[in-house]
Structure formats: C-alpha cells, structure tokens
Amino acid sequence: MILHDVANGELRYRFQTEHGGPITAVQFTPQSKLVTVARDGTIRLWELGEKAARLESAIENRAGTVGQLGVSADGAHVLFDQRKQLQVLTLPDVRIEGVLPTPSDASEFHTFAQFSPDGKLIIAAGSGDTPLQLWKAPAAGVRAARIRNLAVGVSLPTCVAFAPDGSFAVTGTQDNKVQVWGLPERAEVDRAVDGRVIKLEPSVDSSSERKVSIWAEVEKPNGRLLPGETVTLVIPPPEPK
Numbered sequence: 001m002i003l004h005d006v007a008n009g010e011l012r013y014r015f016q017t018e019h020g021g022p023i024t025a026v027q028f029t030p031q032s033k034l035v036t037v038a039r040d041g042t043i044r045l046w047e048l049g050e051k052a053a054r055l056e057s058a059i060e061n062r063a064g065t066v067g068q069l070g071v072s073a074d075g076a077h078v079l080f081d082q083r084k085q086l087q088v089l090t091l092p093d094v095r096i097e098g099v100l101p102t103p104s105d106a107s108e109f110h111t112f113a114q115f116s117p118d119g120k121l122i123i124a125a126g127s128g129d130t131p132l133q134l135w136k137a138p139a140a141g142v143r144a145a146r147i148r149n150l151a152v153g154v155s156l157p158t159c160v161a162f163a164p165d166g167s168f169a170v171t172g173t174q175d176n177k178v179q180v181w182g183l184p185e186r187a188e189v190d191r192a193v194d195g196r197v198i199k200l201e202p203s204v205d206s207s208s209e210r211k212v213s214i215w216a217e218v219e220k221p222n223g224r225l226l227p228g229e230t231v232t233l234v235i236p237p238p239e240p241k
Contacts, residue, residue: 001026001036003048015053017044024067029075029091037069043078045092059094068159070114070122079113079122086113086124088138098138103130103146112159117166120189121147125157132157132171134181136189147189150181193218 001023003012017023021039028034033056034046043059059080066081077097080087086100086109100122102108107128114123115137122135122144132150136142155175162169169181195218202212 001053003053013051013053015046018055018058019044025069027071029071030073031075033075033092035071035078035091037067039064039067043069043080056092057094059089065108065110066113066124068112068114070112072115072119073117074119077115077119079115081109081113083108085109086122088144097140098142098144100124100135100138100144100146102126103133103149104128111157114160114162116162116169116183117164120186121166121183123150123160123162123169123171125160134183147184152179195219 001017002014004010005012017036017038019036019038019040019042021041023036023038025037026034032048034048034053036044036046038044041060041062041064043062045056045059047054047056059078063081063083065083066079066086069079069081071078071091076091078089078091080089084102087096088098088100089095090097100109100113103126107126107130109124109126111125112123113125116122120137122137124133124135125131126133130149132152134147134150136145136147138144152171152173155173155177157171157173157179159172160169166183168183171179171181173179195216197214197216199215200212201215
C-alpha cells in the first residue's frame with residue numbers, strides 16, 4: 001500500500017497490508033484510520049501515522065461475496081458480509097449493531113454495499129430478483145428496514161456512489177450505463193405505521209425452521225397496504241412487569 005500527500009503529490013510512505021489476497025476496497029475515516037477490504041475474507045483497520053501505519057485490528061470470516069464494503073462517513077461503522085446477511089459493525093470495537101437480512105432465501109448480497117453520507121441509508125447489490133436494494137440503516141434500538149427495491153433493468157449494477165448531500169445516488173452497470181436514483185425524503189425513511197398483532201402460527205413449511213406466520217392489523221396513511229407490498233414488521237419485547 002502506498003500513501004501520497006495530496007498537497008504536493010509526494011510519496012509519504014509504503015506499508016505491507018498483510019492481506020492474503022487482492023484488496024477490493026479502501027476508505028479513510030475522520031480518525032486518521034484506513035479500512036481495507038480484500039479477497040482473503042478479512043477487513044483490516046489501520047492507524048495512519050506521519051511516517052508509518054499500524055495494524056489496529058483484523059475482522060475475519062467474511063463471506064467475501066461483497067467486494068466493496070462501505071464505512072460510514074463518521075468512521076463509526078463498517079459493513080461486513082455474510083451470505084445471508086449484511087452486518088453493521090461498530091469501529092474500532094467491532095460489535096454487531098444491526099443486521100440486514102437477504103430479501104429471500106434464494107438471494108444473497110454481492111458486489112457492493114455502501115452507506116449514504118449521513119449514515120441513515122444503505123444501498124446494497126444482490127442476486128435473484130433483488131439486484132439493487134435501498135435500506136434504512138440500523139441504529140441503537142432501531143432495526144434495519146428495506147425501503148424499496150430499485151429496478152436496474154437487464155444489466156446488473158457494479159458500483160455505487162452517493163451525492164455529497166445524499167439527495168441522489170449513482171450506479172454503474174455491466175453494460176456501461178450510469179443510472180441516477182432519487183432518494184426518499186427523511187420523513188419517508190423515518191415513517192412508521194402502528195399496528196396490532198392478532199395471530200401467530202408456526203409455519204407449515206417443514207423447510208422453514210424457526211419461522212412463524214404473523215397476522216397483523218395496521219393502518220396506512222393515504223390508503224391500505226397493497227397485495228404483495230413489502231413491509232418490515234417490528235414486534236417490541238414485552239415490558240417487564
């Protein structure tokens with residue numbers, strides 16, 4: 001790895017990344033640290049000094065399907081890929097703060113997953129019928145929620161970038177096209193609908209272990225929920241007596 005001074009273009013120093021495979025993503029943090037992602041299934045966090053870099057921690061056992069893993073702009077979180085979920089890990093202590101599950105049993109996350117500039121949204125690429133997904137990022141006491149699927153067309157997305165103000169995102173595709181996506185307003189992202197669970201029933205599908213069917217009565221502003229519409233149902237734990 002080579003670090004240059006952007007003020008004059010001069011070489012600062014070189015250091016060995018200790019990765020066992022090619023590096024697929026790098027990102028600086030405001031804390032003068034560098035996050036590197038590689039095909040060896042690891043993420044490494046480096047502390048950058050004036051004359052050398054020091055390895056602070058290595059996060060291992062990634063699935064390795066998502067080569068471009070994002071770091072939040074404040075340097076407090078990094079995305080970590082598993083085949084059936086994306087984990088939001090805290091930095092530098094590496095705790096799981098939230099999880100983005102795959103939209104279906106037949107899909108996986110791959111290629112990229114990136115935070116919006118304010119850290120409130122995540123755009124992730126996937127397989128199957130959900131090649132591009134927009135998520136509300138998890139936070140303390142708040143679960144992740146898939147806001148919408150983005151229709152990319154025939155060609156799959158290969159990269160993504162957000163506008164600095166977070167008003168839109170841009171993706172590149174395998175057929176050399178650039179797609180611009182308008183992003184929802186803050187009110188839409190934060191909107192929640194209260195409801196009442198009326199029935200719980202174990203799944204009749206023997207392959208769906210640890211799953212239940214849930215019936216709930218909800219009210220939706222400006223109309224009813226439509227058949228086939230995707231929702232995220234959050235059931236808080238009962239309050240202690």
